[in-house]
Amino acid sequence: MVSLTLNRINIKAVVDDVTTPESGGIDLFVGTTRNHARGRSVTLLEYEAYRPMAVGVMEQLELEAHRRWPLNRVAIVHRLGKVPVGEASVAIAVSSAHRKEAFEACRFLIDTLKKEVPIWKREYFSDGSIEWSGEHASSRAEHD
Amino acid sequence: MVSLTLNRINIKAVVDDVTTPESGGIDLFVGTTRNHARGRSVTLLEYEAYRPMAVGVMEQLELEAHRRWPLNRVAIVHRLGKVPVGEASVAIAVSSAHRKEAFEACRFLIDTLKKEVPIWKREYFSDGSIEWSGEHASSRAEHD
Amino acid sequence: MNVRLKLFSVARDIAGFDEQVVVVAAHADADAVLRQLVEAHPALEEWKGSLRLAVNCEYVNRSHRLNEGDEVAVIPPVSGG
């Protein structure tokens, strides 16, 4: 299951979505808006997406994870719009019979999502400035 | 935060517990009762603990994770008593500024919890037999 | 032939539009659309090396041959998650 939402991500629903009787382990990654970036104070992040392609790439990632590991279910939810500090922008849950595969697949999914899925975030700094993440080449190497 | 509970684990509460403004990533592991073990059909698991020591060892694990990685918060909740198929027996959440540390610490915590914390599970099989996990030496090597 | 050009994030902000029908030669490749865009908006030049292209919601090489009606998207470095 993959989805984009403008609302708060319901963490329990994401975990429930991958819970199956065959599963012994679930790994969930939640990305949250952090109050600092590159030494500057951040007040919120705003996400936009090339929606149909973002959904398509997320679905491809889900299939790729199933090809690489013996998983039961995968759920990927990304929030769009403004996400205040402390709230979740992305949640990825993976269930498997054994925990090793769930951890590895979840890590692969968030790492690859950050590189491949056409979603962009704008950083709102407490000094009032607003920048696209990575807008300044010098900061790209530091990007998490 | 570490705790033992006889009730269902509230996954959202565990994630909320580690959510801080300084965190960019949260990794959560949930161990659930699986409907099979070593080729046999399982109906439920029942956990017992040496409670004061289990809490003490879980607290030591939490400190050890903080020593090894720059984490914000750690939460470890283990359920005791009967846990039906599909329900959570353990939930471990870790928050950090960056996701790499959250993943590594969460994996360390569940791996070490399974080796060190004095908690035992009894497996109830669909043929009516009840066994301590690992009771038969031949099956110990297969333990997840 | 006509293709639909879509811009996102910093590319859209620099060019000042998010969607536009552009005319390219028959059998043009995706790079032709990008060159045309950068020519019209020279501020995009410094970004050119990091822009990826997608056609009909799939990443493509710059040499990808276009067809009439294709949706060509310019994808600046992504930063989701």
Add this chain to the structure above:
Amino acid sequence: MNVRLKLFSVARDIAGFDEQVVVVAAHADADAVLRQLVEAHPALEEWKGSLRLAVNCEYVNRSHRLNEGDEVAVIPPVSGG
């Protein structure tokens, strides 16, 4: 001197009790308690190699010296998670 012996899981099931005050020599080590237990319950012999010992809720080596009133726990292979 007296120490409090606690058994869990398969060790408790085999021995048939979960807690008992046992008398050991002054300065006895933790292993003395275990040897005494296995002697009284020979079915524990095959488990002996995989049993760990804890004193006052901390894992200890078998050579750990006991004090009056210590709580000595026999810890079969754990299986939480």
